[in-house]
Amino acid sequence: MVRHSKQRDAIFDNLCSRYDHPTAEDIYFSLKPAIPALSLATVYRNLSQLESDGKIIRIESAGTARYDGNINLHYHLSCINCGGVFDVFMDNDCGLCRKASEVFNGKIIGHSVLFTGYCSACSKQVG
Amino acid sequence: MVRHSKQRDAIFDNLCSRYDHPTAEDIYFSLKPAIPALSLATVYRNLSQLESDGKIIRIESAGTARYDGNINLHYHLSCINCGGVFDVFMDNDCGLCRKASEVFNGKIIGHSVLFTGYCSACSKQVG
DNA sequence: TTCGATAACGATAATCGTTATCATTATCAT
DNA sequence: ATGATAATGATAACGATTATCGTTATCGAA
Numbered sequence: 001m002v003r004h005s006k007q008r009d010a011i012f013d014n015l016c017s018r019y020d021h022p023t024a025e026d027i028y029f030s031l032k033p034a035i036p037a038l039s040l041a042t043v044y045r046n047l048s049q050l051e052s053d054g055k056i057i058r059i060e061s062a063g064t065a066r067y068d069g070n071i072n073l074h075y076h077l078s079c080i081n082c083g084g085v086f087d088v089f090m091d092n093d094c095g096l097c098r099k100a101s102e103v104f105n106g107k108i109i110g111h112s113v114l115f116t117g118y119c120s121a122c123s124k125q126v127g
Numbered sequence: 128m129v130r131h132s133k134q135r136d137a138i139f140d141n142l143c144s145r146y147d148h149p150t151a152e153d154i155y156f157s158l159k160p161a162i163p164a165l166s167l168a169t170v171y172r173n174l175s176q177l178e179s180d181g182k183i184i185r186i187e188s189a190g191t192a193r194y195d196g197n198i199n200l201h202y203h204l205s206c207i208n209c210g211g212v213f214d215v216f217m218d219n220d221c222g223l224c225r226k227a228s229e230v231f232n233g234k235i236i237g238h239s240v241l242f243t244g245y246c247s248a249c250s251k252q253v254g
Numbered sequence: 255t256t257c258g259a260t261a262a263c264g265a266t267a268a269t270c271g272t273t274a275t276c277a278t279t280a281t282c283a284t
Numbered sequence: 285a286t287g288a289t290a291a292t293g294a295t296a297a298c299g300a301t302t303a304t305c306g307t308t309a310t311c312g313a314a
Contacts, residue, residue: 003261003310039264060187088231104215107254109244117236127234130281130290166293
């Protein structure tokens with residue numbers, strides 16, 4: 001049985017209102033002023049729950065996990081310079097799963113793509 | 128200045144001779160009988176070094192990092208059932224980087240693809 | 255509208271993967 | 285052979301995440 005909670009709503013709303021793919025800690029510090037009693041454990045708990053409910057997406061970047069409130073299929077780029085994670089929206093999924101299903105002897109359900117390179121800002125400065 | 132070491136050779140050879148995308152610990156336990164004095168720190172150290180030398184690939188799966196001695200472009204599938212990571216070889220990369228470069232306002236250098244689903248063995252049993 | 259079962263919370267200890275430290279050992283140019 | 289120092293092994297430290305546990309909040313039933 002699942003109950004309503006202010007904290008879970010706040011965490012979900014916070015994540016959905018931003019596009020920087022925050023870590024659990026980012027969300028925690030972002031909500032702390034509005035909910036001073038908030039515990040970091042609650043953030044982790046609810047992010048896990050929201051993810052297994054399919055309401056948010058977990059992005060596995062090196063070290064710390066990041067989260068995304070946009071559950072429509074899209075890809076990400078991890079910037080070598082600033083460490084940020086950015087959205088890469090592509091018209092279609094390139095038939096990646098279909099092509100993979102042709103060559104892979106198992107059952108493919110989903111996929112994620114992580115590009116590496118430089119984000120817009122960093123590519124102007126550095127690379 | 129880089130020096131030769133028995134441990135690094137053993138770690139690299141071990142990784143290249145297997146196709147199960149082992150974790151640092153997997154490699155450690157695999158080599159321990161042959162090199163009883165081997166330290167887990169040495170395995171981590173050398174895996175990091177080999178990776179930054181471009182001799183091996185690090186796969187970011189949930190929680191623990193896995194390694195791959197095959198540096199040719201290919202993708203992976205993480206099995207929902209057994210947790211194993213398997214190779215997915217595809218004829219081409221679907222022009223993924225090229226297509227992404229057209230829509231992304233930055234500089235794309237590389238990419239990784241992680242499929243989720245069931246491996247060959249598990250798809251026969253479960254899914 | 256209270257009440258009671260229990261989901262969710264906050265605080266914090268514990269766990270796990272990985273990295274840093276440091277004294278010792280091995281490599282290799284001289 | 286020798287000396288400088290890269291690499292090692294042992295282990296402490298670290299950062300992210302999960303587990304524990306007593307308390308609080310939710311919500312269906314009385």
